[in-house]
Amino acid sequence: MHSIYERIESLIKRQGLTKKAFCEQLNISTGNMGDWKRGKSTPGTHKLIEIAAFFNVSLDWLILGKRSVDTVKESGEDYFFGQIRQLNCQTDELLQKEKEFIKEYIEFTEYRKRKADDGNSN
Structure with missing residues (x-):
C-alpha cells in the first residue's frame, strides 16, 4: 500500500x-x-x-x-535524530508536503507531552 x-x-x-x-x-x-x-x-x-x-x-x-498496523507509537525518533533534528535518509523518498506534515505532527506530539507533563506537576 x-x-x-x-x-x-x-x-x-x-x-x-x-x-x-x-x-x-x-x-x-x-x-x-x-x-x-x-x-x-x-x-x-x-x-x-x-x-x-x-x-x-x-x-x-x-x-x-x-x-x-497494530503498532501504536508517538515518537519522531524514526524520522529525526539528535538535538539538531537533522532529517535522516528516509526523507529522500518523501514529498516536501509529507516532510512538512511529519514536522507538524512531531510538534503536536511534543506539545501534547508538555501539556501532560504540566498536568502531572500540579
Missing part, C-alpha cells in the same frame, strides 16, 4: 465497514474520500489523527506505511 488512501481503505475493509458508513461516522464527505482516492488531496492533520484513533493505528503507519 503506497498511499494514505490505500491504507485507509484497507482499514475500512478490515473493520467490515462500508466506505459510506466510515464517512458518516467520522463526518467525512464522500467527495473528500474521492479526492483522496484520486490523489487530488489528502486528509488534514486533525482528520488523520481522528482516523488513526478510530482504527487504533499509529500515525506513522497511516501516513507513511512504515510500521505494522
